């Protein structure tokens with residue numbers, strides 16, 4: 001049995017970087033425990049506040065953010081925390097050399113219906129500043145709070161999957177996740193089709209045409225409404241996730257956030273052999289203009305992502 005510490009020692013000589021990942025993994029264990037008890041403790045529901053995204057903050061969003069803040073605040077290697085739940089980047093007292101950008105509880109609108117949600121995080125070097133492209137990430141990962149609790153990690157090599165055991169220890173259950181190049185499964189919120197651009201409309205229409213159309217095969221559509229759940233499925237069996245720029249999200253730059261949703265997920269998907277794009281450029285090359293910048297996200301099986309890029313290339 002390979003533990004998280006065994007894996008980290010094999011993946012990096014930088015013990016400080018390893019400690020940052022351990023702190024995020026420990027945050028996941030705490031958040032998992034809170035989620036299991038939330039309904040019993042009356043913690044499902046909104047707190048009446050609105051976050052910087054203009055979204056109603058749920059009690060569990062705030063609790064999860066506090067858990068991450070507390071864990072990272074105790075780690076001398078962490079210098080700055082960027083969180084979906086906090087307007088500004090927080091300078092930690094320890095002034096460590098790493099930045100953590102996180103969505104502490106992504107998909108929290110699914111909590112009251114017990115659907116898988118997650119904690120997403122990205123690790124960067126303080127020296128590079130707050131606005132670094134995803135290519136500069138030193139590590140990225142997520143914790144998926146589902147039937148099993150999974151920790152998915154990549155430093156610079158393979159993407160590993162850990163499962164939380166009944167002693168709250170992370171056990172390596174997959175040493176090298178790999179996204180199949182081709183797929184017959186796509187994930188997009190089709191209720192937004194009236195807002196889609198020509199590329200998204202053209203691509204989805206080809207999929208819906210199935211074996212009778214240019215794609216030449218039947219597709220299935222899956223949309224959980226929780227990015228961690230959709231991306232984990234793609235990491236495990238292939239597929240493509242699309243939250244493209246559309247006429248409603250265009251003014252904001254997209255729906256999902258670059259630093260703590262798109263970049264870490266792109267780091268993982270590309271590390272597992274998949275592809276991640278805005279439709280027009282590699283997600284990992286985008287130079288952020290702000291810590292809460294939104295961005296279109298299209299990622300997953302490389303052949304499928306290339307089909308979408310071909311639609312965008314038509315102009």
Ligand code: P6P
Nearest residue numbers: 106107108109189225226227228
């Ligand atoms: P929609 C959750 O709020 C989230 O940020 C992602 O986890 C998810 O993929 C997306 O929004 C769902 O968006 O438009 O289906 O509600």
